[in-house]
């Protein structure tokens with residue numbers, strides 16, 4: 001048993017714990033960014049450059065931080081981003097990640113996950129494989145099991161060059177398997193790099209689930225996403241693990257939100273480490289944010305319980321920054337949504 005006597009006050013405490021106690025190869029895999037890790041680090045630095053314009057004396061005695069994503073209510077605007085191979089952090093793997101989004105490269109099967117988390121809001125993250133029949137079956141399995149949306153990750157035609165993984169010869173340990181792909185005879189490098197926007201129509205023909213596209217960073221692609229009929233966009237650079245030297249996601253969010261003009265929901269992930277980061281993302285137009293690595297640190301700390309602790313701390317911090325900035329509820333999408341109502345989140349920042 002590992003010592004868990006550290007008192008956990010903020011998400012960085014979980015990071016320090018994970019770094020200290022995870023096997024080096026697993027820590028390196030979670031922490032990795034592509035190439036020089038410039039974009040990975042920029043995701044975090046960009047939040048620090050943004051400043052609030054707080055408002056005082058606005059009665060923050062009663063706060064409501066709930067919101068809705070694709071019509072489903074969530075207790076506060078944070079979800080869990082799909083991150084591969086949770087069993088590297090905790091033996092139960094994705095079964096512990098009962099809330100948020102899940103993925104193809106999971107070390108638990110879809111069936112195991114939905115059994116472990118029957119009530120949760122679950123979106124299924126998909127990569128498209130060269131073997132289209134396998135992708136089709138995964139989509140249909142996810143739909144049959146009650147997943148509520150599909151996330152198509154668009155930024156991984158090939159895996160980015162993560163130097164430490166190359167140095168460590170990172171591979172999934174033999175006792176862990178990519179269970180969703182069992183039986184299809186697919187090697188993990190079977191992703192189809194020829195995927196284009198037209199494949200959104202193909203995906204649409206397979207399922208009635210809403211489709212969310214993950215990995216959009218420009219207004220041009222945001223326009224294309226709306227044109228191809230997706231229901232949501234996740235502004236993401238895969239935590240800086242794919243193309244290095246692209247923009248920080250919080251910087252890209254602004255142009256995507258402007259291009260989309262409220263036609264579909266826009267979310268963001270990458271570099272969220274504090275409650276005030278969540279507030280900044282919302283004030284710049286995100287409906288909800290997702291955390292990737294911090295969820296893994298929580299799992300590494302104490303499995304499901306550790307993850308809940310990460311979420312609770314982030315929720316408390318978010319509520320507090322809202323109050324201190326003079327906000328008392330999460331406006332349901334009217335920031336820059338052109339509905340002509342006054343946005344309730346006014347603490348937009350000067351840079």
Ligand SMILES: Cc1cc2nc3c(=O)[nH]c(=O)nc-3n(C[C@H](O)[C@H](O)[C@H](O)COP(=O)(O)O)c2cc1C
Pocket residue numbers: 029030031043081082083084103105125153214236237238239240241269270271272290291292293294
């Ligand atoms: C270890 C790890 C594995 C990941 N695996 C996937 C994946 O399989 N599919 C995917 O769409 N994104 C994946 N991501 C990216 C996350 O969904 C998310 O975009 C990113 O982690 C957000 O940045 P953050 O870690 O700074 O919060 C992964 C990220 C990490 C750290």
